[in-house]
Amino acid sequence: MKLTKRIISGNEAIAIGAYKGNATFASGYPGTPSSEILDFFKEFDGVVAQWASNEKAGFEAALGASLAGARSFATMKHVGLNVAADPLMTSAYTGINAGFVVVCADDPGMHSSQNEQDNRYYARFAKIPLIEPSDSFEAIGFMQYAFIVSEQFDLPVLFRSTTRISHSLGVVQYDPRTLDNKKELKLDKNFQKYVMIPGNAIRRHKELLEKFENLKQFSNETPINKIENGSLNVGIIANGISYAYAKEILPDAHFFKVGFSYPMPIEKIKEFAKNLDKVIVVEELEPFMEEELKIAGLNIEGKKYFPQDGEFSLDIVEDGLCRAGFIKEKKSTVVFESVELPKRPPALCPGCPHRPVFDILHSHKNIFITGDIGCYTLGSLPPLSAMHTTVCMGASLSMGVGSSKIEKNEKIVSVIGDSTFFHTGIQPLIDAYVNKANMTIIILDNRITAMTGGQPDPSSGFNLNSKPFEPVNIAKFAKAIGIERVFEVDQYDYEATKEIIDREIETEGLSVIIALRPCVLMPKKIKDTPLVVTDKCIGCKRCLRIACPSIDFKNNVAIIDETTCTGCEVCQKVCPVEGAIVVKEGK
Amino acid sequence: MKIVIIGVGGMGAISLSKIIAEASVAKGLYVKSTENHGMAKKGGLVEIYMKINEGLSPYIQQGSADFAIVLETAYSDYAKAFLKKSGILIELSNTERDDIVDRFGDVKFANSFILGRFIKSQTLFSSDDMENILKNFKNADKNISAFKMGVV
Numbered sequence: 001m002k003l004t005k006r007i008i009s010g011n012e013a014i015a016i017g018a019y020k021g022n023a024t025f026a027s028g029y030p031g032t033p034s035s036e037i038l039d040f041f042k043e044f045d046g047v048v049a050q051w052a053s054n055e056k057a058g059f060e061a062a063l064g065a066s067l068a069g070a071r072s073f074a075t076m077k078h079v080g081l082n083v084a085a086d087p088l089m090t091s092a093y094t095g096i097n098a099g100f101v102v103v104c105a106d107d108p109g110m111h112s113s114q115n116e117q118d119n120r121y122y123a124r125f126a127k128i129p130l131i132e133p134s135d136s137f138e139a140i141g142f143m144q145y146a147f148i149v150s151e152q153f154d155l156p157v158l159f160r161s162t163t164r165i166s167h168s169l170g171v172v173q174y175d176p177r178t179l180d181n182k183k184e185l186k187l188d189k190n191f192q193k194y195v196m197i198p199g200n201a202i203r204r205h206k207e208l209l210e211k212f213e214n215l216k217q218f219s220n221e222t223p224i225n226k227i228e229n230g231s232l233n234v235g236i237i238a239n240g241i242s243y244a245y246a247k248e249i250l251p252d253a254h255f256f257k258v259g260f261s262y263p264m265p266i267e268k269i270k271e272f273a274k275n276l277d278k279v280i281v282v283e284e285l286e287p288f289m290e291e292e293l294k295i296a297g298l299n300i301e302g303k304k305y306f307p308q309d310g311e312f313s314l315d316i317v318e319d320g321l322c323r324a325g326f327i328k329e330k331k332s333t334v335v336f337e338s339v340e341l342p343k344r345p346p347a348l349c350p351g352c353p354h355r356p357v358f359d360i361l362h363s364h365k366n367i368f369i370t371g372d373i374g375c376y377t378l379g380s381l382p383p384l385s386a387m388h389t390t391v392c393m394g395a396s397l398s399m400g401v402g403s404s405k406i407e408k409n410e411k412i413v414s415v416i417g418d419s420t421f422f423h424t425g426i427q428p429l430i431d432a433y434v435n436k437a438n439m440t441i442i443i444l445d446n447r448i449t450a451m452t453g454g455q456p457d458p459s460s461g462f463n464l465n466s467k468p469f470e471p472v473n474i475a476k477f478a479k480a481i482g483i484e485r486v487f488e489v490d491q492y493d494y495e496a497t498k499e500i501i502d503r504e505i506e507t508e509g510l511s512v513i514i515a516l517r518p519c520v521l522m523p524k525k526i527k528d529t530p531l532v533v534t535d536k537c538i539g540c541k542r543c544l545r546i547a548c549p550s551i552d553f554k555n556n557v558a559i560i561d562e563t564t565c566t567g568c569e570v571c572q573k574v575c576p577v578e579g580a581i582v583v584k585e586g587k
Numbered sequence: 588m589k590i591v592i593i594g595v596g597g598m599g600a601i602s603l604s605k606i607i608a609e610a611s612v613a614k615g616l617y618v619k620s621t622e623n624h625g626m627a628k629k630g631g632l633v634e635i636y637m638k639i640n641e642g643l644s645p646y647i648q649q650g651s652a653d654f655a656i657v658l659e660t661a662y663s664d665y666a667k668a669f670l671k672k673s674g675i676l677i678e679l680s681n682t683e684r685d686d687i688v689d690r691f692g693d694v695k696f697a698n699s700f701i702l703g704r705f706i707k708s709q710t711l712f713s714s715d716d717m718e719n720i721l722k723n724f725k726n727a728d729k730n731i732s733a734f735k736m737g738v739v
Contacts, residue, residue, distance in 0.1 A: 007609065135619075164621060167622065168619065169619065170618070170619050171617055171618055244643040245644050248642055314646045314648045315648055332651060
């Protein structure tokens, strides 16, 4: 047996673990920090990996594959499980056929998310097992184990990663072959198990409660809930990355490392805590484990010493251990606060096709712009400042529908990207038509899920496995619904785009404008001849208002960085002086 | 060994950390590394922590790093905050950067130069360790020449 030794991310480790665990089907929707898992998984032989339009569809596809006899898993970011919460709750009743694992990656600290909800509560809510790795190496092993647990209890298993696990690299050594435990399962036709009409569901709920009692015992016995003895007479209960931080700071404490965190291993923790002077819980975000322990009558504190928001760091854990009296004083001090850093505000990329749309919207005073989730959320920041709401995927359209029924002075403009439109924008588009909403919908169709790294979507014309298809045509789709005012435009044609947007905002009723220019970075990097500023520049700063990172202002004139300029010419289009910005000659 | 690499999106900070990580794995060293993703792609700060043969987590506290490698001099002061007293700051002057662009035709080779400068300042890795990784790169010749310039 030859072991493979590599340095890999937690996300790659999850994909490897799934393959080793004989998973042959996976689906999901991209979302930081979970997006790379399917990209890695699709590379294995004999597997099916595919993107779904949203997390609910991905979850259900994987559940369907499980019923058809394949070990399967679904991937999503934390908020994606909100979208897939419907099938999650009821698949806990139906159970599974072949092993089925729901992989969700939480984002403590909100590196790239709209909230930092703690998805461990979903395991409690659905009464299903919860498994959490603390590094890449564990992710490989725990993922294989998750499929076994799923089949043993006939339940979906929630596998929770976090940004720090998914995106950190670690050295792993593993046998690249799959486990020798592949079962040949057939499609499971079982009316009482899978048709959740009340008569069946009532029975399945009782069975779920019985399984849950067995799970409680299992949690005390599983080897991934383990005690590591130390020389100090204090104990630390920790999961995920919190374990790594606490163990690094205080290696001599007794540790209860929780890998199977729901239901909690209550009896085993009682044994662990019995002879120790003091025991605390170290867990990122919510007091999930702490609450379970307190319900069980154990007086173990956690959030008394550690914050309930934000991402943990060695500094934060060291602080908490200090407050708990586990260490006398902090060894380190934070000397440099990030506020002193040179500011580099995030901005749309040079050449980004979203830029002209927001520049045009910025010039309108009496409009209310409901926005959505994607690169284009950056259109909300100054100087573009052309977005008034961003809540969750698809909410631009649905919130716009509601606002348009109440607000009579300001026209409602909803801005959404293609991937987000296919995710959860389709249904509110139908609602806008059915309910005769007075709103202008702008769909920024850049043919890719850009924000998460360029995953293909129904508008791309190729799928996760690079297989081509005729792209879904959003204009035809909107017309098929029955919407009459549907227009397509290339945003690099600034004047034409402005004319259509201005006209539709002034027009009573529902209209859909599809902005067709593809992403400048993905799937192909687009770079045309750069532009340069001539001595005709009057220093009016109009071009700075489009917030292009390639444009700077020095010595009272604009300058363009030729290495980053993509030649989109939008700055030239907004410049009031003829000949002040020109395409560079000699190319 | 604790290394912090500071740059901005698109400057190759991640590639640089991967070279050091690959060299570590090839030498049988244990390495953990973590980075800040997301908005970085849109021109923001990229901060990478690497721990080689020590620690359980990849996180590095301020005042504790052995090396801080800075790809964007605007962040030198911030990078220094990560260094322990005897820690070493690795950076490139603007003159050196211009020289590399003149010689190799692209600023991206500056990272190989800076890697060389790092190698010169420590004993865990040899020049050969890094050259063995760089030789598999696109433009291997130029990268290795730039690297050797940094080592000298």
